[in-house]
Amino acid sequence: MSISPETTNYMIAGYAVFFLVFTFYIVSLVVRWSNLRRDMHILEDLEIDNKS
Amino acid sequence: MNKKPVILLVLDILSLVFLAVAAYLALSYAPMEATMGNVQKVFYFHVANAWVGMLGFISAGVAGIAYLRSGNPKWDIVEVAAVEISLVFFLIAILLGSIWARPAWNTWWTWEPRLTTAAITEMIYLAYFMLRNGIEDPNRRARFSAVYTLVGAVSVPITFMAIRLFRTIHPVVIGSQSAQAQGGFNMSPDMEVAFFFSLFTFTIIFADLFWHRIRLGNLANKTEELKLKVME
Amino acid sequence: MAEKQAPVAKSSNFIKAVFAIAWKDLAAELRSRELLSAMLVFGMLVILIFNFALKLDAKTRITATSGILWVTFTFAGTLGLNRSMAVEKDRGCLDGLLLAPVDRSSIYFGKLLSNLAFMFIVEAIVLPLYSLLYNVNLFNPGLLLVILLGSVGYIAIGTLLSAMAVQTRTRDVMLPILLFPVIIPVVVAAVEASGGYLQGMDISELRYWINLLLVYDVIFIAIAFMVFDYVVEE
Numbered sequence: 001m002s003i004s005p006e007t008t009n010y011m012i013a014g015y016a017v018f019f020l021v022f023t024f025y026i027v028s029l030v031v032r033w034s035n036l037r038r039d040m041h042i043l044e045d046l047e048i049d050n051k052s
Numbered sequence: 053m054n055k056k057p058v059i060l061l062v063l064d065i066l067s068l069v070f071l072a073v074a075a076y077l078a079l080s081y082a083p084m085e086a087t088m089g090n091v092q093k094v095f096y097f098h099v100a101n102a103w104v105g106m107l108g109f110i111s112a113g114v115a116g117i118a119y120l121r122s123g124n125p126k127w128d129i130v131e132v133a134a135v136e137i138s139l140v141f142f143l144i145a146i147l148l149g150s151i152w153a154r155p156a157w158n159t160w161w162t163w164e165p166r167l168t169t170a171a172i173t174e175m176i177y178l179a180y181f182m183l184r185n186g187i188e189d190p191n192r193r194a195r196f197s198a199v200y201t202l203v204g205a206v207s208v209p210i211t212f213m214a215i216r217l218f219r220t221i222h223p224v225v226i227g228s229q230s231a232q233a234q235g236g237f238n239m240s241p242d243m244e245v246a247f248f249f250s251l252f253t254f255t256i257i258f259a260d261l262f263w264h265r266i267r268l269g270n271l272a273n274k275t276e277e278l279k280l281k282v283m284e
Numbered sequence: 285m286a287e288k289q290a291p292v293a294k295s296s297n298f299i300k301a302v303f304a305i306a307w308k309d310l311a312a313e314l315r316s317r318e319l320l321s322a323m324l325v326f327g328m329l330v331i332l333i334f335n336f337a338l339k340l341d342a343k344t345r346i347t348a349t350s351g352i353l354w355v356t357f358t359f360a361g362t363l364g365l366n367r368s369m370a371v372e373k374d375r376g377c378l379d380g381l382l383l384a385p386v387d388r389s390s391i392y393f394g395k396l397l398s399n400l401a402f403m404f405i406v407e408a409i410v411l412p413l414y415s416l417l418y419n420v421n422l423f424n425p426g427l428l429l430v431i432l433l434g435s436v437g438y439i440a441i442g443t444l445l446s447a448m449a450v451q452t453r454t455r456d457v458m459l460p461i462l463l464f465p466v467i468i469p470v471v472v473a474a475v476e477a478s479g480g481y482l483q484g485m486d487i488s489e490l491r492y493w494i495n496l497l498l499v500y501d502v503i504f505i506a507i508a509f510m511v512f513d514y515v516v517e518e
Binding site for chain 2: 010017025033040043046050
């Protein structure tokens with residue numbers, strides 16, 4: 001049986017890329033969510049001001 | 053709707069725990085494949101990410117048809133969510149495929165049918181978002197994107213057939229003649245455990261992210277409505 | 285009103301409307317000739333650029349001809365599709381057509397026919413020109429069949445997408461971005477089949493490509509027919 005090639009670096013790179021992109025996407029979801037919540041609060045305040 | 057449902061929280065936790073277990077199974081539990089070395093372990097997440105991309109692709113097609121039939125804006129939100137998730141996960145699958153191909157075939161990119169079709173699907177998604185950006189009227193935006201989703205959903209399988217007819221060098225992993233194809237390998241029972249567990253995990257992750265993205269879309273719509281109301 | 289008419293009268297009305305719309309485009313084009321001349325000059329320029337870009341010697345020509353032809357048709361076709369819909373939109377013709385008491389899908393088929401006619405005229409000029417310039421015989425019935433089927437598929441989906449593209453903010457660049465990723469099967473099949481016919485391959489080897497083109501044509505004409513309403517709805 002031949003000796004397996006040493007490709008551990010590629011494996012690490014692969015999983016690093018996965019976790020990087022995955023985390024990035026989740027952060028983008030969280031950021032978008034909190035921005036929208038903030039906008040929502042500002043708009044709700046404005047609406048109350050308009051009525052009063 | 054602002055309160056987070058308990059099931060969603062459970063899904064969040066399950067996704068994280070399962071992801072950790074799947075990573076452990078892939079990296080540590082599954083044995084090293086002899087002819088390719090450790091890089092073969094990328095395969096578990098590569099296929100699972102492509103699987104999520106497929107789920108997103110199919111969901112987008114279904115949502116597009118549902119929108120055209122019903123005209124309900126809810127389906128537009130679902131469609132965008134599915135397209136976005138599919139875009140992200142196909143991107144990961146393509147990147148992992150490249151990293152795997154480099155040591156296995158000595159090239160970053162192979163014009164392999166599945167890989168090429170995934171790349172073309174990404175192009176369709178980018179066009180989809182450019183189309184959405186170019187239209188202001190929300191009704192028309194929803195209609196046009198549903199039409200384009202439908203066109204894409206039908207053309208992608210035909211593209212795949214055309215490219216497969218054109219050329220195929222990708223290994224067939226599951227099946228009898230697997231070891232024959234260059235770079236192919238037979239899965240041992242340990243490998244199968246890691247493989248099917250990551251497929252299962254990523255299905256849960258898909259459901260979780262899909263739900264979150266739909267909630268985000270709903271919130272964006274509500275904010276938009278409120279903005280119009282305040283402006284008046 | 286249309287619902288009350290007998291089915292026969294309805295279908296003949298439909299066909300009449302389709303031809304009226306196609307004829308309107310062709311007649312307008314015969315007068316101005318701006319669309320065809322733009323497509324033709326553009327097509328010739330593409331061939332000219334390929335000559336220098338690929339150094340088309342006798343050997344490369346055999347393998348590259350089908351690819352060059354389809355790139356030329358695809359790019360010239362995009363130009364034509366975009367222009368033909370933009371004209372409708374700018375002159376307000378589209379709104380007029382929508383108000384007319386005809387089935388919406390007859391607008392689609394009318395535009396399909398006129399776009400197809402423009403495409404065929406461009407091809408009918410580019411093909412002999414290419415034969416002449418590069419001394420390749422392109423008058424092969426198989427090749428003509430492939431060009432027919434490929435153009436139908438290309439225009440079928442192109443007409444639908446150009447109707448969408450002209451209604452967006454970035455309309456000048458939108459059509460190729462929308463169109464190219466979804467017509468890859470047509471391009472792959474057409475290039476392969478044309479190349480095969482030019483190299484004198486047996487029909488049986490190329491049957492799959494012809495079938496693929498046929499399937500694509502039928503499916504996308506059907507889809508465009510079903511969804512065109514949503515694209516022109518106001």
